[in-house]
Amino acid sequence: MSVAQKKKLLLxxxxxxxxxxxxxxxxxxxxxxxxxxxEIAELSAxxxxxxxxxxxxxxDEIASVAALIGASASGAKVMTGTSGPGYSLMQELIxxxxxxxxxxxxxxxxxxxxxxxxxxxVSQADTMQARWGTHGDYNAIAVAPSTVGDTLTETVRxxxxxxxxxxxxxxxxxxxxAHSREIIEIPEEGxxxxxxRVKPTCKPEDYKSSEFTENGVTPMPAYGEGxxxxxxxxxxxxxxxxxxxxxxxSPKLEKLRDKILNYTDEIVKLRVExxxxxxxxxxxxxxxxxxxxxxxxxxxxxxxxxxxxxxxxIWPFPDEQLRDLCSKCKKVIVGELNMGQIIHEVRRVLPNDxxxxxxxxxxxxxxxPMQLLEKLEEVL
Amino acid sequence: xxxxxxxxxxxxxxxxIALQYLRPGKKLPHVWCPGCGIGVVMGAYIRALDKLGWDxxxxxxxxxIGCSSRMPVYMDFHSLHTAHGRALPFATGVKFNRPDMNVVxxxxxxDALAIGGNHFIxxxxxxxxITTILINNSIYGMTGGQGSPxxxxxxxxxxxxxxxxxxHFDPCTLATAxxxxxxxxxxxxxxxxxxxxxxxxxxxxxxxxxxxxxxxxTYYGRLNRLGxxxxxxxxxxxxSVTVAKxxxxxxxxxxxxxxxxxxxxxxxxxxxxxxxxxxxxxxKKRGTNGN
Ligand SMILES: Cc1ncc(C[n+]2csc(CCOP(=O)(O)OP(=O)(O)O)c2C)c(N)n1
Ligand code: SF4
Numbered sequence: 001m002s003v004a005q006k007k008k009l010l011l012x013x014x015x016x017x018x019x020x021x022x023x024x025x026x027x028x029x030x031x032x033x034x035x036x037x038x039e040i041a042e043l044s045a046x047x048x049x050x051x052x053x054x055x056x057x058x059x060d061e062i063a064s065v066a067a068l069i070g071a072s073a074s075g076a077k078v079m080t081g082t083s084g085p086g087y088s089l090m091q092e093l094i095x096x097x098x099x100x101x102x103x104x105x106x107x108x109x110x111x112x113x114x115x116x117x118x119x120x121x122v123s124q125a126d127t128m129q130a131r132w133g134t135h136g137d138y139n140a141i142a143v144a145p146s147t148v149g150d151t152l153t154e155t156v157r158x159x160x161x162x163x164x165x166x167x168x169x170x171x172x173x174x175x176x177x178a179h180s181r182e183i184i185e186i187p188e189e190g191x192x193x194x195x196x197r198v199k200p201t202c203k204p205e206d207y208k209s210s211e212f213t214e215n216g217v218t219p220m221p222a223y224g225e226g227x228x229x230x231x232x233x234x235x236x237x238x239x240x241x242x243x244x245x246x247x248x249x250s251p252k253l254e255k256l257r258d259k260i261l262n263y264t265d266e267i268v269k270l271r272v273e274x275x276x277x278x279x280x281x282x283x284x285x286x287x288x289x290x291x292x293x294x295x296x297x298x299x300x301x302x303x304x305x306x307x308x309x310x311x312x313x314i315w316p317f318p319d320e321q322l323r324d325l326c327s328k329c330k331k332v333i334v335g336e337l338n339m340g341q342i343i344h345e346v347r348r349v350l351p352n353d354x355x356x357x358x359x360x361x362x363x364x365x366x367x368x369p370m371q372l373l374e375k376l377e378e379v380l
Numbered sequence: 381x382x383x384x385x386x387x388x389x390x391x392x393x394x395x396x397i398a399l400q401y402l403r404p405g406k407k408l409p410h411v412w413c414p415g416c417g418i419g420v421v422m423g424a425y426i427r428a429l430d431k432l433g434w435d436x437x438x439x440x441x442x443x444x445i446g447c448s449s450r451m452p453v454y455m456d457f458h459s460l461h462t463a464h465g466r467a468l469p470f471a472t473g474v475k476f477n478r479p480d481m482n483v484v485x486x487x488x489x490x491d492a493l494a495i496g497g498n499h500f501i502x503x504x505x506x507x508x509x510i511t512t513i514l515i516n517n518s519i520y521g522m523t524g525g526q527g528s529p530x531x532x533x534x535x536x537x538x539x540x541x542x543x544x545x546x547x548h549f550d551p552c553t554l555a556t557a558x559x560x561x562x563x564x565x566x567x568x569x570x571x572x573x574x575x576x577x578x579x580x581x582x583x584x585x586x587x588x589x590x591x592x593x594x595x596x597x598t599y600y601g602r603l604n605r606l607g608x609x610x611x612x613x614x615x616x617x618x619x620s621v622t623v624a625k626x627x628x629x630x631x632x633x634x635x636x637x638x639x640x641x642x643x644x645x646x647x648x649x650x651x652x653x654x655x656x657x658x659x660x661x662x663x664k665k666r667g668t669n670g671n
Contacts, residue, residue: 028477049659050666054476059502063469066462066499070473073460074440074481096463223458223478224437230403230453232461241407241453242461 007186013151013177014039014081016184017107018047020155021079023187024194026105027053028076030067032060032086035119036175037109040081061086065093065104072102073231075222077159077196079105084113084126087133087170094168095134098256100231100240101210101218103162103197107155107171109178112364121364122175124286125338130170131315137253139260141267142170142315144285148182153192154312160195161267165259166217172314174337176287176366200227209240212251216259260316268321269312274300278307280376281326283346284335285311288367292335295372306376317345331355331379335367355379394427401426401436403456411450415609417568417594418448421515422455424571425484428579439482442471444496446488446522447596448515465495468503471510479509479652482582489516489530493549497529500551504558504587508651511581511588514551517596525599536603555589556644562588563644567620568595569613570640577642586650593638 011019017040021029029044041057048055054071058064061082068078082090087108097104110126112118130142141161145154155171162169200207200219209229211218221227234242235249243249260267271289274296275281282292289310299306309325311318326332332354334343343358350356359375361367402408412418429439439457443449445464452459458481462470467485475483492500492514503510519537520526527537527544530551534543556563562584566574574592581588595601595612606612616638623641626634 028473030473049655050662052659052663054655056472056476058469058472059498062466063472063499063502066466066469067473067476069462070442070460070470070475071477072473074458074474074478076477092463093466223440223474223481226437228436228456228458230459230461232453233463234461239405 006188008183009186010181010183011148012039012179012181013145013148013173014109014179015043016148016152017081017155017171017173018043019186020152021105021159022047022051023152023192024156024159025077025196026079026159027051028068028071028078029054029080030056030058030064030071030078031080031082032058032064034083034086036111036178037081037083037086037107040107040109044079044081061089062092065090065097065106068104069093069097069100069102072104073100073223077103077163079107079159081107081109083109083111085116087126087129091129091133095136095138096233097168098134098138099233101166101256102168102231103166104168105155105158105162105171106168107173109173109175111175112362118364120175122287122366123337123362123364124172124174124288125341125362127172127314127336127338127341130172137257139257140170140315141165141167141260142172143269143312144172144314145312146177146286146289146310148177148180149184150312151177152184152186156192156194157269160193163197164195164217165263166197166220167260172286174286199225204228208238210236210252210255211238212255216255216262264316264318264320267313267316268318270318270321270325271310271312272307272325274307275309275325275329277305278329279305280331280333280379281329282306282308282333282335282372283311283322283342284308285314285342286337288335288337291367291369291372294369295376298369299373299376304376304380311342314342317349319349322346322349326350326354331357333357333359333372333375333379335359335372337361337367394423397430398423398426401429401456402454407454410454412447413598415595415597416447417517417592417596417609418451418515420568420571421513421574421592421594422451424575425513425578426455428575428582431579432582434482438480439484440471440474441484441486442467442474443486444488444491446491446520448486448488448521449491451486465491466499467491468496468499468510468512472503472506472508475508475510476652476655479656483510484582485510485512487512487514488521489514489518489551490520490528493529493551501554501558504555504560504589506651507559507561507587507648509585509587511584512590513578513581514589514591515594516551516591517594517600519596519600521596521599525603537600538603551589551591552643559587559648560589560644561586561646561648564589564642565591565593565638565640567593567616567638567640569616570620573640580642584645586648
């Protein structure tokens with residue numbers, strides 16, 4: 001079908017997130033309302049029963065993730081939408097989901113914090129929470145869209161990653177994208193790849209719900225398919241039963257780590273503009289990346305050699321990729337709507353001789369292209 | 381493999397029935413203290429299930445954290461051993477996603493009424509078709525005998541060393557007020573009734589709560605000088621009155637008594653069924669609109 005015939009809609013990103021989820025096969029949503037994410041729940045409540053899917057408003061965010069895990073373990077493709085304080089509450093059971101390796105997607109529309117903070121103002125201050133929010137050792141996946149359109153594709157990607165790696169995946173949205181309206185094309189069926197969890201093929205009595213497989217991901221049956229498996233948040237053996245045996249504990253934790261870190265290449269997605277001859281590079285994500293793109297095109301107009309990298313994948317952090325991409329530039333500017341969270345990762349990754357500058361804003365307002373240009377002038 | 385109610389020839393040994401439903405392999409021995417009431421509940425639950433003859437693949441067991449909540453580990457069903465207090469919302473996810481499954485929650489008094497209190501009242505309110513067996517031993521067993529919302533006023537625990545200053549919850553009154561449609565209380569000293577009430581709860585279409593009074597002689601019994609497991613069962617027997625008898629007793633007479641039996645039952649609409657009606661309605665509408 002030609003582009004002209006495609007379904008086009010004027011949407012805010014909270015809506016395109018739901019469109020993406022439905023495209024990916026979401027059939028279960030549980031959540032608790034919180035600004036600025038409420039439209040995600042509202043649209044899910046409208047759309048899901050139309051396709052025989054399920055929507056439930058739970059009594060709080062902990063209950064919401066609990067319901068998602070119950071539904072996911074019994075075969076559903078699940079998502080919730082929330083914002084800072086709700087995301088904090090969810091962490092207890094996001095940890096459970098890491099441990100039992102259940103796919104689920106959490107759209108966190110970030111707002112100013114800490115605590116109830118700034119409900120209607122933009123922020124990117126949950127970046128570290130998406131990596132370290134829950135207790136214990138684990139590896140997280142988080143993606144970050146920057147437009148209404150790529151909120152749809154990033155949501156599909158989040159579902160794919162969750163199913164592929166049997167793990168929770170966070171979509172880090174920010175309030176400005178969540179509520180900005182843009183016209184987007186809805187992809188046709190089959191246009192985007194959809195990944196579903198691998199089902200076991202062995203005999204039920206041979207099935208091990210936490211088996212060590214070559215790629216670290218254990219096949220996962222739905223309830224009622226003959227495999228009566230046990231899930232527990234306690235550290236467990238290959239069969240999913242509690243263990244205190246050191247020789248079984250470490251391999252389980254290494255499995256959680258390696259199934260993600262060994263596949264960083266597959267998970268990392270970056271947008272790179274004007275990098276070939278760039279002396280200065282902006283590194284940013286979410287709404288800041290839009291300002292960075294604009295700043296680069298304005299600066300290039302007057303002959304400044306500047307480029308930008310947009311992080312679509314925040315976690316796992318693209319260590320190798322950034323090191324490669326920044327090998328030729330002299331300076332980088334990390335722009336963030338917080339007091340400096342991703343800059344720590346950039347500093348960790350880039351060699352010591354690289355000049356790393358930080359541009360931060362945490363007053364509930366966006367970073368504008370002009371502010372990026374001012375910073376650029378300052379560091380040049 | 382499963383038996384049905386009509387299959388009455390050659391009655392099986394109780395232990396044979398139990399073994400059929402336990403998981404094979406290294407899950408035993410269990411973690412419970414010898415003589416703990418939780419084992420009695422497991423036995424009664426197994427026999428109730430066996431009488432119903434349900435397909436094993438159509439049963440999911442969900443629990444929180446505590447001695448009681450260990451039960452699903454040992455039983456051969458789909459099972460989720462979750463986080464402290466959260467069993468009911470997990471179970472809600474399973475049931476809502478798969479209304480064809482029989483979902484059973486095993487929980488303790490601390491698990492269901494303290495950290496899980498909010499989830500408990502909302503599961504009752506939704507009247508979702510989940511059977512909850514709440515094993516009430518009046519104390520936190522797993523963490524070593526701290527006070528729970530079900531520890532009676534004045535009683536001792538490791539966190540109420542001078543006697544409990546708080547009032548305790550009655551889970552059955554709470555569940556009835558919140559909207560549960562099957563509410564019963566049983567005790568581990570009266571096993572046939574326990575089995576019957578669990579079976580009724582499993583078969584009921586709506587939220588069912590079976591509170592089971594069970595002995596934790598290791599902590600509650602010892603701290604309150606109630607003697608060993610047998611002495612505690614004897615005490616439960618002495619304290620118990622039937623629902624019919626209790627109706628004729630004054631509040632003063634009921635002080636310190638355990639009322640056993642069916643406390644409340646009604647036919648409210650069930651959550652998953654109601655949601656399905658919406659789905660059907662939308663389907664019909666779409667049909668008439670031609671899209
Ligand atoms: C979030 C959280 N807080 C505290 C605990 C510690 N903890 C484990 S079991 C338990 C109480 C269990 O008591 P109850 O539910 O009455 O079960 P019992 O052991 O008596 O059967 C507590 C407080 C925990 N596991 N998780
Ligand atoms: S501590 Fe109490 S509740 Fe736990 S197993 Fe022992 S007797 Fe039972």
